[in-house]
Amino acid sequence: MTAQITIIGSGHMARALARAALRADRTVQILGRNGSQTRDLVESLGPGATGGIVGAPVEGGIVILAVPYGEVHPVLLELGDGIEGRVIVDIANPIDVSTFDRLLTPAGTSSAEEVAAIVNGRADVVKAFNTVYAGPLEAGSVDGQHLDVFIAGDSEAAKEKVSALVARSQMRPIDAGPLRRARELEAIMLLVSGLQVSPAHENFNWDTSLRILP
Amino acid sequence: MTAQITIIGSGHMARALARAALRADRTVQILGRNGSQTRDLVESLGPGATGGIVGAPVEGGIVILAVPYGEVHPVLLELGDGIEGRVIVDIANPIDVSTFDRLLTPAGTSSAEEVAAIVNGRADVVKAFNTVYAGPLEAGSVDGQHLDVFIAGDSEAAKEKVSALVARSQMRPIDAGPLRRARELEAIMLLVSGLQVSPAHENFNWDTSLRILP
Numbered sequence: 001m002t003a004q005i006t007i008i009g010s011g012h013m014a015r016a017l018a019r020a021a022l023r024a025d026r027t028v029q030i031l032g033r034n035g036s037q038t039r040d041l042v043e044s045l046g047p048g049a050t051g052g053i054v055g056a057p058v059e060g061g062i063v064i065l066a067v068p069y070g071e072v073h074p075v076l077l078e079l080g081d082g083i084e085g086r087v088i089v090d091i092a093n094p095i096d097v098s099t100f101d102r103l104l105t106p107a108g109t110s111s112a113e114e115v116a117a118i119v120n121g122r123a124d125v126v127k128a129f130n131t132v133y134a135g136p137l138e139a140g141s142v143d144g145q146h147l148d149v150f151i152a153g154d155s156e157a158a159k160e161k162v163s164a165l166v167a168r169s170q171m172r173p174i175d176a177g178p179l180r181r182a183r184e185l186e187a188i189m190l191l192v193s194g195l196q197v198s199p200a201h202e203n204f205n206w207d208t209s210l211r212i213l214p
Numbered sequence: 215m216t217a218q219i220t221i222i223g224s225g226h227m228a229r230a231l232a233r234a235a236l237r238a239d240r241t242v243q244i245l246g247r248n249g250s251q252t253r254d255l256v257e258s259l260g261p262g263a264t265g266g267i268v269g270a271p272v273e274g275g276i277v278i279l280a281v282p283y284g285e286v287h288p289v290l291l292e293l294g295d296g297i298e299g300r301v302i303v304d305i306a307n308p309i310d311v312s313t314f315d316r317l318l319t320p321a322g323t324s325s326a327e328e329v330a331a332i333v334n335g336r337a338d339v340v341k342a343f344n345t346v347y348a349g350p351l352e353a354g355s356v357d358g359q360h361l362d363v364f365i366a367g368d369s370e371a372a373k374e375k376v377s378a379l380v381a382r383s384q385m386r387p388i389d390a391g392p393l394r395r396a397r398e399l400e401a402i403m404l405l406v407s408g409l410q411v412s413p414a415h416e417n418f419n420w421d422t423s424l425r426i427l428p
Contacts, residue, residue, distance in 0.1 A: 101392075107321030143427045145427060150405075174409065175414065175415070177408055178315075181405055184401040185405065187397065187401040188398055188401065190398050191395055191398040192426065194395070201389070204426065208428070210425075211424075212409065213356045213421075213422065213425055
């Protein structure tokens with residue numbers, strides 16, 4: 001059996017994304033860099049999930065890069081031609097976590113656009129899931145309300161695939177426009193992360209989620 | 215009687231801000247540039263509201279610039295020394311409304327920081343109300359939930375004054391940090407406005423509001 005979704009990484013976001021994909025009845029391949037952590041994650045996910053080490057053949061038509069911003073570039077190099085023709089999902093927030101006061105990307109671009117530059121047409125790049133934390137993503141809801149998942153990209157077909165995954169997983173996909181809207185999606189998370197870590201905001205925590213009403 | 219809040223402008227946002235201030239039991243002075251529109255607005259607001267033309271003495275300790283981004287600079291020049299020692303609230307969204315694809319401000323700054331540069335220490339500048347549309351602001355809620363109002367500024371005392379107004383008006387003030395966080399607050403509205411105007415998003419409209427859960 002070939003998995004439908006490949007998730008690169010074995011941390012909290014990888015786990016949450018895997019559970020969301022399984023909830024959507026998709027099969028999942030976890031490719032981690034930490035062998036034992038990857039095995040533990042795959043075992044805990046149960047049926048529908050398989051795993052391996054980054055470098056193993058990529059199975060999914062959708063490949064989600066569930067690694068921190070600083071690892072996106074090296075992971076893409078490791079994946080090499082394995083991404084050819086896939087939908088690559090960038091979830092990174094390029095935040096300077098020593099200050100929560102600036103983005104690590106230069107002005108006028110975004111992590112997602114940097115990924116697109118590296119991918120260079122070999123795959124379609126979509127920005128998604130960067131505004132959701134692992135807990136609400138795994139649950140599919142927060143505070144009794146469904147999660148909003150913003151999706152930006154230049155390929156309508158690629159966005160539709162990610163959108164279908166999100167909707168099937170009982171969350172609300174919101175088409176945010178072209179890939180360059182990732183700049184705004186990443187910017188707002190600089191603000192939200194600052195709220196989340198601030199001791200002055202005791203009601204904001206790892207459940208904190210961004211939502212558009214109605 | 216001297217009004218507590220001065221609102222510059224006589225449009226939809228001026229009206230909604232005035233109603234929010236009156237709901238908070240504050241007296242309001244409307245200073246417009248369109249005399250008849252200003253008179254109509256003041257009359258419709260009823261007790262607690264007075265009005266005049268921009269150039270008349272500013273009464274409020276809080277002065278809200280309820281004008282489009284392109285009019286902020288000229289209005290500040292007209293107000294001149296009338297802003298001395300006040301709390302100036304910038305609500306502008308510097309969006310290129312011909313495309314909804316870019317901000318009009320250069321990278322690395324914001325409308326609020328531009329206001330601070332013009333004010334040049336003569337008053338404290340606060341960014342607030344830019345993420346709310348007039349309808350939900352006038353109602354104080356959307357979709358049965360209270361409105362979030364993000365407040366950014368470099369003066370804690372000034373932010374507290376605006377925060378008290380918001381809380382008293384039955385909305386939730388969220389301290390978003392220093393004035394430079396206005397960059398992210400303005401960026402996210404490029405995205406939200408794009409959703410609001412897009413025919414593809416039929417559930418987003420002038421009631422559309424940004425909220426942080428929980």
